[in-house]
Amino acid sequence: MKIIKSRGPEIFDIELEKDLLAKNRSLAKENRKRFDDSKILAIDIMGSIGSGKTSLIKAILKNIAIGERAAVIAGDLTTTIDARRIEGEGARVIQVNTGKECHLDANLIRKSVKSLKLDGVKVLFIENVGNLICPGEFPLGAHKRLVVVSVTEGPYTVMKHPYIFKEADVIALNKIDLARAMKVSPSQLESDAREVNPDAPFIKINALKGTGIPRVIHALGLKSLL
Amino acid sequence: MHEALCQSAIPMHEYSISSEIVKTVLGAAAENETRKVLSVQLEIGELALLNAEQVSFWIHELFKGTIAEGSKVKIKKVRARIRCGSCGYHGGMKSDRADSFQHLVPQSCPKCGSFQIKIEKGRECFLRRIQAVK
Numbered sequence: 001m002k003i004i005k006s007r008g009p010e011i012f013d014i015e016l017e018k019d020l021l022a023k024n025r026s027l028a029k030e031n032r033k034r035f036d037d038s039k040i041l042a043i044d045i046m047g048s049i050g051s052g053k054t055s056l057i058k059a060i061l062k063n064i065a066i067g068e069r070a071a072v073i074a075g076d077l078t079t080t081i082d083a084r085r086i087e088g089e090g091a092r093v094i095q096v097n098t099g100k101e102c103h104l105d106a107n108l109i110r111k112s113v114k115s116l117k118l119d120g121v122k123v124l125f126i127e128n129v130g131n132l133i134c135p136g137e138f139p140l141g142a143h144k145r146l147v148v149v150s151v152t153e154g155p156y157t158v159m160k161h162p163y164i165f166k167e168a169d170v171i172a173l174n175k176i177d178l179a180r181a182m183k184v185s186p187s188q189l190e191s192d193a194r195e196v197n198p199d200a201p202f203i204k205i206n207a208l209k210g211t212g213i214p215r216v217i218h219a220l221g222l223k224s225l226l
Numbered sequence: 227m228h229e230a231l232c233q234s235a236i237p238m239h240e241y242s243i244s245s246e247i248v249k250t251v252l253g254a255a256a257e258n259e260t261r262k263v264l265s266v267q268l269e270i271g272e273l274a275l276l277n278a279e280q281v282s283f284w285i286h287e288l289f290k291g292t293i294a295e296g297s298k299v300k301i302k303k304v305r306a307r308i309r310c311g312s313c314g315y316h317g318g319m320k321s322d323r324a325d326s327f328q329h330l331v332p333q334s335c336p337k338c339g340s341f342q343i344k345i346e347k348g349r350e351c352f353l354r355r356i357q358a359v360k
Contacts, residue, residue: 010360014254020243020351134239137275
């Protein structure tokens with residue numbers, strides 16, 4: 001900070017040149033380094049409220065069955081419902097309540113990681129707050145970002161929220177068994193996703209039944225850890 | 227057993243960014259022993275997920291009761307710049323389609339259509355300077 005010039009006897013310009021989003025990005029880099037140093041694969045799971053983020057994490061944990069070598073940071077506004085659901089699969093879980101904030105940020109992840117014992121952990125799932133807008137602006141330091149979208153959100157979710165789909169490394173379309181009842185075309189959602197993100201694998205799943213879960217595991221690069 | 231970490235805040239990330247701006251402005255004003263803050267200059271990239279009107283609203287609200295109350299909040303929009311890794315195009319984004327995602331997420335090079343593009347500018351939120359009275 002410096003005072004650059006006087007505009008008359010009393011008025012001054014104070015140069016601040018502060019990038020408000022930079023702090024989160026630098027903390028995200030520190031988180032990434034921490035994960036790399038501990039050889040942990042960190043995965044940020046994003047999606048709407050009710051899209052099936054927790055169910056997907058549970059389904060993956062059930063499939064890979066590595067117990068406490070998997071850890072989960074469950075982000076939510078105020079409840080511990082998700083943490084309790086995930087605990088049943090044997091992973092280490094920490095619930096992060098954001099109060100009223102609409103997204104997790106790198107600082108909250110830094111704090112959570114401190115309170116979570118990570119020795120022996122191979123993979124860390126970070127379940128973001130249910131929201132398709134704000135988490136896109138706040139990287140957490142995860143190696144991969146997965147977006148879950150479900151057919152029950154209707155046919156326009158991808159078109160309305162292109163940003164978060166652009167950021168994704170993997171896109172999972174959940175509740176595929178309900179597509180016909182919802183009159184939603186999975187192939188249309190896939191082509192909407194391809195338009196903003198031609199590279200991310202688009203995988204149709206039914207998290208409750210386990211359909212498509214092996215493909216998600218493969219796309220996240222989890223196989224090499226097992 | 228799981229543990230819980232709590233963080234209290236108010237919804238929308240415009241609020242968190244605005245609080246950070248207000249904290250920085252009041253800190254700098256105090257450090258320089260100013261009596262009143264007259265204006266605040268911000269730059270927000272057109273691709274940043276921040277609504278300038280909401281940011282301005284929250285800053286005005288949070289300034290109330292401080293030496294910055296009533297100060298002008300000037301927000302300059304920063305145009306996005308992209309660089310194409312295939313054809314070398316360097317410049318702004320443009321699209322012929324009215325319903326295109328291009329305004330929010332530039333997905334391909336406007337010249338050659340390649341997806342190998344890098345956003346160089348347009349995602350920032352800068353607090354440039356404040357004007358204050360000694």
